Amino acid sequence: MPGESRVLKTDQEDAVRAILVDACLEMLVTCGVRADLIAAGAPVAYAENHIASFIGFTGSVRGSLVIAASSSVFDETYPRVPRSALPLSPADRLDWAGEIANQILGRMKRRFCERGVDFDVSNPAAVNGRHIAGRSEEKQGVFELAFDVGNGTVTVCLDIVVPEDGIIFPPRAQPIACSAEGELWL
Amino acid sequence: MSAKVLVVDDSRAIRQQVGTALAQAGYQVVEAEDGVQGLSAISLQRDIAMVICDVNMPNMNGLQMLEAVKADPANVALPVFMLTTESKADLLQQAKRCGAKGWIVKPFKPDQLVAAVRKVVGS
Numbered sequence: 001m002p003g004e005s006r007v008l009k010t011d012q013e014d015a016v017r018a019i020l021v022d023a024c025l026e027m028l029v030t031c032g033v034r035a036d037l038i039a040a041g042a043p044v045a046y047a048e049n050h051i052a053s054f055i056g057f058t059g060s061v062r063g064s065l066v067i068a069a070s071s072s073v074f075d076e077t078y079p080r081v082p083r084s085a086l087p088l089s090p091a092d093r094l095d096w097a098g099e100i101a102n103q104i105l106g107r108m109k110r111r112f113c114e115r116g117v118d119f120d121v122s123n124p125a126a127v128n129g130r131h132i133a134g135r136s137e138e139k140q141g142v143f144e145l146a147f148d149v150g151n152g153t154v155t156v157c158l159d160i161v162v163p164e165d166g167i168i169f170p171p172r173a174q175p176i177a178c179s180a181e182g183e184l185w186l
Numbered sequence: 187m188s189a190k191v192l193v194v195d196d197s198r199a200i201r202q203q204v205g206t207a208l209a210q211a212g213y214q215v216v217e218a219e220d221g222v223q224g225l226s227a228i229s230l231q232r233d234i235a236m237v238i239c240d241v242n243m244p245n246m247n248g249l250q251m252l253e254a255v256k257a258d259p260a261n262v263a264l265p266v267f268m269l270t271t272e273s274k275a276d277l278l279q280q281a282k283r284c285g286a287k288g289w290i291v292k293p294f295k296p297d298q299l300v301a302a303v304r305k306v307v308g309s
Contacts, residue, residue, distance in 0.1 A: 030293050079203045096199040103292055106271025113274060121271070123196065123244055177275030181291045182298065184278070
């Protein structure tokens with residue numbers, strides 16, 4: 001696996017982690033749930049996780065993002081407009097899990113672009129299972145996070161292929177123009 | 187007779203969210219799962235008044251669909267809004283060159299979406 005023995009510089013690791021945490025928290029709050037980052041090393045109830053979604057990215061950097069949680073978490077975060085409180089079908093749940101991964105990565109991409117790093121995003125996929133979570137061998141470029149969302153836990157695993165020089169954000173890179181969330185007339 | 191809006195997105199959750207918001211605002215909504223289905227819907231249903239379209243989709247992405255839509259002289263005036271997590275300026279410029287009317291970065295607020303649709307096709 002390329003990048004396996006490479007070392008991500010500490011400031012780069014901190015920057016990626018901060019972007020990932022912000023993107024996840026923003027997404028979960030947008031979905032109307034209160035989310036708290038669980039401290040590293042604290043016990044996480046992976047056994048509750050029944051659904052995992054996966055999305056890949058490639059460009060100046062490449063890697064993947066996995067989001068896992070219980071069915072009830074995806075039910076709670078599903079975007080219902082008023083008067084449309086529909087019960088979620090299993091297919092809807094998987095679809096929504098993929099969309100959460102897509103929107104988290106979309107937020108990350110905007111912040112990467114601000115630092116001059118761009119990537120293209122794959123179509124998301126999601127699976128049902130038992131006791132599932134993104135998990136990797138202890139290695140560079142892997143960021144495992146967990147968020148307490150009240151009625152359950154959302155676990156997140158970002159795996160970035162570490163560049164040869166250990167730098168993801170080149171120091172003098174020009175920002176890549178992006179628009180913020182919301183409406184824009186062309 | 188309310189205006190008909192075509193929603194093209196591979197995510198059922200997003201189609202449902204957009205569709206419900208528009209239906210509650212009084213619009214007729216038709217759905218398609220990708221660009222191929224979207225093009226087919228536009229050619230078969232000539233009363234579609236507006237298209238809201240994702241960018242990253244399987245089979246045919248939103249920008250490819252937009253190009254194909256605008257290549258047909260019958261659709262030059264058909265307003266198309268892109269609704270996507272993509273936010274890069276070069277993609278926005280590409281969409282503008284292809285004739286897109288607007289670009290909304292997900293997540294969107296239903297009220298904001300309905301207001302944008304009203305501006306384009308009326309109540």
